[in-house]
Amino acid sequence: MTMDARQSAPATLRNREPILQVLKTVLPTEGTVLEVASGTGEHGVFFAxxxxxxxxxxxxxxxDARASIAAWQKFQSGDNLHPPLALDVCERPWPLETEPFDTVDLAQFPVxxxxxxxxxxxxxxxxxRELLAGANRLLPSGGILYLYGPYKENNQHTAPSNEAFDQSLQTRNPQWGIRNLEDVIELANTQNLQFVKKVSMPANNLSVIFQKK
Ligand SMILES: C[S@@+](CC[C@H](N)C(=O)[O-])C[C@H]1O[C@@H](n2cnc3c(N)ncnc32)[C@H](O)[C@@H]1O
Incomplete structure (x- = not known):
């Protein structure tokens, strides 16, 4: 137990290194990365x-997540990791579309x-849907959208553990559930996001990469 607001999700310790290896091959060489749904903040502290x-x-x-992200940042010495933004993808417009960001000059370092x-x-x-629409609004041509998580493919679960996880998600909230990759790709296409590739990750997860047309 920590004496501050830092939260810890055990999965981040397992998936951060494999995710990093994929990010190294797909992230652009300049600009700003917007991490949506950072949760505890452990990924950003590790990746930045x-x-x-x-x-x-x-x-x-x-x-509470933003408090955790900010608390983790106290343990991060680099100056390219910035304070967390209050961003709900379902609320339009996203903050970065309308307001200057305090610590990053987005004209110099566009998303x-x-x-x-x-x-x-x-x-x-x-x-x-709103994540993809926001990515369409915010990213320049050639910009990258990186998604990570479990997926169905061709409407089939790819592992019994994913099927059980899907059932537990839907028990918690009937609107939640593991998405079908082809549905996400189709929706992305309507938002000017071209599917680039998927990369198999540990524990039956996928990295899914899109590029703004
Ligand atoms: C399972 S956690 C993942 C957190 C982190 N990315 C990780 O892998 O550890 C899901 C996160 O999605 C965020 N979230 C849920 N709905 C959201 C929305 N509409 N817009 C942005 N984030 C959302 C939650 O607040 C939560 O932090």
Whole structure:
């Protein structure tokens, strides 16, 4: 137990290194990464020092999550990791579309990538739709959207553990659930986001990469 607001999600310790290896191959060489749904903040603290050429802005709609993100940042010495933004993908417009950001000059460092880990199955389908719409609004041509999580493929679960997880998600909230990859790709296409590739990740997860047309 910590004596501050830092929260810890055990999965982040397991998935952060494999995710980092994929991010190294897909993130742009300059600009700002907007991390949507940062949760505890452990990912941003871990990733940002590996990308000193990029500015990293975490975000989450949950105030407790933002307190955790800010608390983790006290343990992060680099200057490219910024304070968390209050961003709910379902609320238009997103803050960065309308307001200057305190610690990043977005004219100098425009948002060139959006990273979203483990959100679209733990939120209603509307959140996936609004994430893709927001990425369309915010990213320049060539910008990257990186998604990570479990998926169905061709409407089939890819592992019994994913099927059990899907059932537990839907028990918690009938609007939650593991998404079908082809549905996400189809929706992305309507938002000018071209599917680039999927990468198999540990524990039956996928990295899914899109590029703004
Ligand atoms: C399972 S946690 C994942 C957190 C972190 N990315 C990770 O992998 O540890 C899901 C996160 O999605 C966020 N979330 C849920 N609905 C959202 C929405 N509409 N807009 C933005 N974030 C949302 C929650 O607040 C929560 O922090």
């Amino acid at each position: 020092p590996h990308f000193p050429q990029l500015q990293w802005i975490p975000s989450d709609p949950n105030p 060139s990538a959006i990273v979203n880990i483990n959100m679209i199955h733990i939120s209603p389908w509307e959140a996936c």
